[in-house]
Amino acid sequence: MSAHGNTYVPKSRLAKWFESRLPLVGLVHSSFVSFPVPRNLNYFWTFGAILIAFLGIQIITGVWLAMHYQPSATEAFDSVEHIMRDVNYGWLLRYAHANGASMFFVAVYVHIFRNLYYGSYKAPREVLYILGVVIYLLMMATAFLGYTLPWGQMSFWGATVITNILAAIPVVGDTIQSLLWGGYSVGSPTVNRFFSLHFLLPWMIAGVVVLHVWALHVTGQNNPAGIPIKSSKDAVPFTPYATVKDVFATVVFMILFAWFIFYQPNYLGHADNYIPANPAVTPAHIVPEWYFLPFYAILRAVPSKLGGVILMFSAVIILALAPWLDTSRVRSANYRPIYRQFFWVFVAVCFLLGWLGAKPPEGGYVIAAQICTAYYFAHFLIVMPLCGLFETPTKLPGSILESVTGPGKQVSGAGIPAGAAAAPHTKG
Template identity: 65%
Template sequence: MSDGHSTYKPTTGIGRWFDTRLPLPRLVHSSFIVYPVPRNLNYAYTFGGILTIMLASQIISGVVLAMHYAPDTGLAFNSVETITRDVNSGWLLRSLHANGASFFFIAVYIHICRGLYYGSYKSPREFLWVLGCTNLLVMMATAFIGYVLPWGQMSFWGATVITSFFSAIPVVGDWIQHLLLGGFGVSNPTLNRFFALHYLLPFLLVGVVTLHIWALHVVGQNNPTGIEVKSKTDVVDFTPYATVKDAVGIVAFLFFFAYFVFYLPNFLGHPDNYTVANPLKTPAHIVPEWYFLPFYAILRAITFNVGPIDSKLGGVLAMFSSIAVLFLVPWLDSSKVRSAVYRPWYRVFFWIFVANALFLGWLGSQPAEGTYVTMSQLATFYYFAFFLIVMPLLGLIETPRPLPRSITEAVLEKNASRSKADTHD
């Protein structure tokens, strides 16, 4: 078993010459071949690789689409239709890019939930978690402005509604709104700004992802037990063990992705967005893309004033706080045990949190009226209570299950339990 240091040895003269000047093969070898990973990683840990594949897919398809797209309010909608109907394989590129955004968020939400469940944010991985949250923030900004580019009804009115909330911010709100819009309403300057930002931000995301991977290689991979590596028997080489598992997970994920691309290309889109934007006709119900619906429900849940903060500003603060609180998770969780596998009460509250997030997503798709508002307020309360009340207090009062002495012991116990169950069967 390797200790993680590169054992790469060039076998040719050109290889040795290159290695002494730019040791890129050595870097790849030490980072992705002999890099030690815990031997008990499960398929929940394949979503890092899945996200890397999805990011590459989004950038490649997006660059090609940009070659045919016209960022002009009079041409944008028809240019998207032209891409779909007249450009060679344009229908495939558009379907890959549009559905890729949804599957990108599916993967990142599962990745975040895995981190919360196994405590991947705890020391010494705080900065790794913060970089991951930064990735989420950049992704959300990129997806929002990209949703405006097709210039359909929901694109236009979604941009109108969301950018209007910036005006609620004291002092600088109007300035931020006008900067984003390029004027006093969603118009041609807005579309040009959003197109430029949508093209730029994915490359910024690549930079942050690179830092995220670098930080991961510095502190090492967490694992389902939450126990740090104690000996060489606790780890295996990244290749072939982790790469094969990642490959299986990626293929399975891409299978579902391909099903939507080829058979349900418009299933995740809103019907109103297949109609050209009309500033004189407001849709009956304005909603963002599905992956923003939980945050949209939180935004609309604040229907009351709190002192000098009116409901509009309160909603904006609640929405941004629902993302900002993720950055604080490493310092909110007071438990010394990482993994929820050994934290029975935390595990219960965690799965309630997941169900609550899905419930918020459904509420975000419903009209902001009647009992939907009340349910949104209750669900919003639990969303914040999980981070601000449950995490700090539960770590002080919960009695965790006994931890195994090492990763190897945990693996052997698990295998022994399986063998015993198979024997009884």
């Protein structure tokens, strides 16, 4: 799993016997103990650990909730109420699962913006980055399916809107819609299918996460300076240096998570979802969960149904093309003064799209969404290629150590053992 040397030496005879037949402990040690990480990593690099923690929370709470959930249009809503009222700590499991999805997306959006700012998608990390985009797509599918399962008003109408949108896809759209419906409209077979897929996809996410971590340990971590590890003084062992930082950041994030569970459990949800699904009554304003709102705004910015679907999916797919659209040889935006300004405009546009997604599709809101959508795609298709060609970066530090201490200064303390970092960690 790791491309660098393994420094683990088993002590006991049993450990030596086991290691010679299945070097599992050595694999864990080389990947999560002695693995060299750049010494200048900041707290934005802790969100990977936070995401893994929340994936575990979502899987554990999801399995427990599945024991009490009834996937049918007539029983789904009541089974959720049964979980909340009759199952021991069912309210805690349900609120942890629902708010955990939101916290999951908070962490993943910070993770994505960090990648885009520090150029973590650049060679040799293209596959690592693309695997991250695949995880994001699977997360979106899983979250949408989970949002429909309580079978309240917003769940039912959200499922109806999205499945009708999918029907606009040429050739295969009607087939996809009928497979999801399981009939001629959204109903009990739909709930059953959504429940099955919602239960399956997190395990697929876990599998891709393993590949993602594997790819990370092959290429090594990027860092705020965007320069490679050149000597043992540029890096420190993963444990305890990165481990302590990851644990601290995760605990702080969990405190925020706990605040939502115990004090504001329904703040990020929609009140209409506490009303049983009624096909005869359409809500005044159908909106998805907050983490889908930017893409919902893009979908509604185009008058054409098919055009909106194409743009909505393209908004995610274009993220995977960033390694080839960015022509700059410098990774970190810290040393790219022009791109850095455009990046913060891009972040503001993403937040504005999220706000517009919650507004009615009329008047000035639609015009603003169209402008923001145009800039969203322009950032990738125009800003990234042109900035790389015409921008003059500021001077990069000579090494990771120099970026921490300043030029000409020495550092005392632990570093990685000589030779511990292999060739992949010296690549640009």
